Amino acid sequence: xxxxxxxxxxxxxxxxxxxxxxxxxxxIPKGKITxxxxxxxxxxxxxxxxxxxxxxxxxxxxTFAGKSxxxxxxxxxxxxxxxxxxxxxxxALFTDMSVFDNxxxxxxxxxxxxxxxxKTLVLLKLEAVGLRGAAQLLPSExxxxxxxxxxxxxxxxxxxxxIMYDEPFAGQDPISMGVLVKLIRSLSEAxxxxxxxxxxxxxxxxxIADYVYILANQKVIGHGTAQQIKQSDSPLVQQFLxxxxxxxxxxxxxxxxxxxxLLGEDK
Amino acid sequence: xNWIIDIGTNTLTKVVGIxxxxxxxxxxxxxxxxxxxxxxxxKQIYIVxxxxxxxxxxxxxxxxxxxxxxxxxxxxxxxxxxxxxxxVSLSLLRELGxxxxxxxxxxxxxxxxxxxxxxxxxxxxxxxxxxxAVDPLRRIVAPRMWAGVIAMPMLALIFSxxxxxxxxxxxxxxxxxDSGSYWSIMQATVEWDKDVVNGVIKSIVFAIVVTWIAIxxxxxxxxxxxxxxxxxxxxxxxSSLTVLGLDFVLTALMFGIN
Numbered sequence: 001x002x003x004x005x006x007x008x009x010x011x012x013x014x015x016x017x018x019x020x021x022x023x024x025x026x027x028i029p030k031g032k033i034t035x036x037x038x039x040x041x042x043x044x045x046x047x048x049x050x051x052x053x054x055x056x057x058x059x060x061x062x063t064f065a066g067k068s069x070x071x072x073x074x075x076x077x078x079x080x081x082x083x084x085x086x087x088x089x090x091x092a093l094f095t096d097m098s099v100f101d102n103x104x105x106x107x108x109x110x111x112x113x114x115x116x117x118x119k120t121l122v123l124l125k126l127e128a129v130g131l132r133g134a135a136q137l138l139p140s141e142x143x144x145x146x147x148x149x150x151x152x153x154x155x156x157x158x159x160x161x162x163i164m165y166d167e168p169f170a171g172q173d174p175i176s177m178g179v180l181v182k183l184i185r186s187l188s189e190a191x192x193x194x195x196x197x198x199x200x201x202x203x204x205x206x207x208i209a210d211y212v213y214i215l216a217n218q219k220v221i222g223h224g225t226a227q228q229i230k231q232s233d234s235p236l237v238q239q240f241l242x243x244x245x246x247x248x249x250x251x252x253x254x255x256x257x258x259x260x261x262l263l264g265e266d267k
Numbered sequence: 268x269n270w271i272i273d274i275g276t277n278t279l280t281k282v283v284g285i286x287x288x289x290x291x292x293x294x295x296x297x298x299x300x301x302x303x304x305x306x307x308x309x310k311q312i313y314i315v316x317x318x319x320x321x322x323x324x325x326x327x328x329x330x331x332x333x334x335x336x337x338x339x340x341x342x343x344x345x346x347x348x349x350x351x352x353x354x355v356s357l358s359l360l361r362e363l364g365x366x367x368x369x370x371x372x373x374x375x376x377x378x379x380x381x382x383x384x385x386x387x388x389x390x391x392x393x394x395x396x397x398x399x400a401v402d403p404l405r406r407i408v409a410p411r412m413w414a415g416v417i418a419m420p421m422l423a424l425i426f427s428x429x430x431x432x433x434x435x436x437x438x439x440x441x442x443x444x445d446s447g448s449y450w451s452i453m454q455a456t457v458e459w460d461k462d463v464v465n466g467v468i469k470s471i472v473f474a475i476v477v478t479w480i481a482i483x484x485x486x487x488x489x490x491x492x493x494x495x496x497x498x499x500x501x502x503x504x505x506s507s508l509t510v511l512g513l514d515f516v517l518t519a520l521m522f523g524i525n
Contacts, residue, residue: 049394052397052398054394054397054398078400078402079400081397081398081399081400082400084398085398085399086395086398088391088394088395089391090390090391092390092391092392092394092395093392094392095390095392105399105401106399106400106401109303109399109400109401110400154399158399
């Protein structure tokens, strides 16, 4: 399976007695953009944390470039993380440093490069996301969209093999959303990096994703290329794609019937 | 039967918490010798130490002055106001210096550490460090731990020194105790190893405990606003109580048993 950078094999994961994944398998092809979609609260971010080794699955295995992540020792895991990076939903920029220092952080930590080389590299990364002019600003001075782009520049600082995007479009206006879509696509093409995009913004991601997984009810309910997904005849997939309020994923949180509760019959 | 289950669950949570606190401490301290961390530690010493100087010095001054005032009114009845110097200096060096510094440090620096680390956790900065292959235990926890342990004993000594000067200010300058007897009886009474060193040992112990509690409470906080508020409160309450409790134990060991 050389063409798959990340293999998730039959994992089961539960958190404080709530089952999140039940025997899920996902393959992330190398150099492509894979989208993982699903309704809120089904643990899409958890999937990224499992791949990053911050959480361990109860059962099953996750491999990165052929090596099992849950089985790694702490130091090997840290070594492996140098070749993956993650764009957090909040950006997670270090608030006490300027944008420049944020992007330079990983380079200063993990390489012996001289300060002038680091400066060049950082400015190139910032140029790629259009924030070269904002290098000296503090994260608190950035707008939400700019913060996410700065975080993206930081995520690509070490030229990782894998970038994981956690809800990159959440809470963005249409312009920043367009910018981010363009950036994700151009980064994937220019650096031929493998990307995993976790999101529930259907339209944006179907435009750029090479392959799509849809998760719901602890399972993979559909996967395929964007085209295949659009033509899927699964009612669950269609409800998700078209944003219908009620369907196989119910509108109501499980409860006794309204009549029973109002008349006090539920006791 | 529910209360039995509650007792069990609570005990388990506490024990697991203590275990995690030890894991954090060992993870942070094993990793220390790195040049970058020395620089980070110096920065933290500035933040927790130098920036706490004002509150420590003002408190020390007033406590020394009040003790001289109170001590004088009692001692003068027995014509023993010459012993004001040793009274002030012994109370400060043995007890008040380490203890009050510990309490102030918990309120001033401990709460700040908890809130800072808790917010780093809530804003995913700690997670993002991990994903950038930088161990937050080395990068965030270790420098702050060392900074607290280095800074607080110094603060305690400064507190005692300023307190002794405050006692001099009130006792000698204002109430008219003889300056020579204030200093000379103090010098004759205070013993280096028994009083000064024991006070420093106390403050080192308090420093370790307070900084450890503060950092762990932040590191283990529930990453929401209520969680951080709770963690900050717990830091101040728990470390103040621990300082007072440990002080009794240490005093008993150092001065109680001969």
